[in-house]
Amino acid sequence: MKDSVIIVSGGMDSITMLYEYKDRIKLGVSFDYGSNHNAREIPFAQLHCERLGIRHIVLNPGFMRSYFKSSLLEGAAAIPEGNYDEDNMKSTVVPFRNGIMLSIAVGIAESHHLKYVMMANHGGDHTIYPDCRPEFVRAMSAAATAGTFAGIELWAPYTGIAKADIARHGKVLGIDYAETWSCYKGGKHHCGKCGTCLERKEALKDAEIEDRTVYDG
Template identity: 75%
Template sequence: MKDSVIILSGGMDSTTLLYEMQERIALAVSFDYGSNHNAREIGYAKLHCRRLGIRHALIRLDFMHDYFKSSLLDGADAVPEGHYADDNMRSTVVPFRNGIMLSIATGIAESEGLKYVMMANHGGDHAIYPDCSPMFVKAMSEATKAGTYPGIEVLAPYTELTKADIARRGKDLGIDYSETWSCYKGGDKHCGKCGTCVERKEAMKEAGIDDPTEYED
């Protein structure tokens, strides 16, 4: 039964969730908020939705680029290099991004007569992104449930998983991760040095996947 909207970036995590939950997904929603890498991600989001026959919607959030402060919105040179565990990675936070996207997706779900909104946050996100934490997911789900007539809930099945766990699921599903985008710099190739590139490399290696990503380095 098609009962869900999914927030689909076009990265490894949300693409894996798209394939894993495809039988339940009525609509995939991508958001263009003006980040360095949005265009690269969204192209892959559209590709996978076409392949699976899932309806796709693109929503522009231009105000975030105009009013929010984040290195993801300030050009490739502003994005720090290193590991997510490094303190400088906090500059990549886009304030309350997931809260805004979940709110919009919830309104769409209610308008479409659907029951759930899916997101693909994971355990590695918690330390740096407050709007990926288990506490946030629980609170948002309570809010969407209370604030909609059908009692729409947030489904975030990867919240306690590592990115390597997700990559293993993708491997079992036969997903070609060369058709996903992670790099925060958004160049022609993955830079291989920013936090999300480093995390991508580590996850592939731990999952036993021959990394198909083309890196600048």
């Protein structure tokens, strides 16, 4: 039964979730909110949704780029290089980004008579991004349920696992991760040096998946 909306970025995590739960997903929603890498990742979201026969829509909350403060919205040069940890990656936080996207997706879900909104946060996000943590997921799900006639729920099945575990799911599903995007700099190729690139490399290595990503460094 197709009862879910998924927020799908075009990255490894949401594309894996898209394939793993394709029989439950009615609609994929991407947000072009002005980040450095939206133009690189959203086409992959569209590609995979089309491949699976899932309707895909792109929404443009452009006010986020105009009024929010984050290196993710300030160009490639602002993105820190080095390990994916709190001290290095905190500047990439877009304040309450997931809260905003989920609120919109909840409205879409109720409008389309769907029960769940899916997000692909994972355990490695918890220390850096407040709106990826388990307590946030629980609170947003409770708010969605209380604030809709249909009792919409937030469904985040990767909350407690690592990115390498997600990659292992994808390996079983036969996903080609070269058809996904991670790099926060948003250049022609993955930079190979920012935290998301390093996390991508490590996850694929740990899952024993050949990394066919093209890196500049």
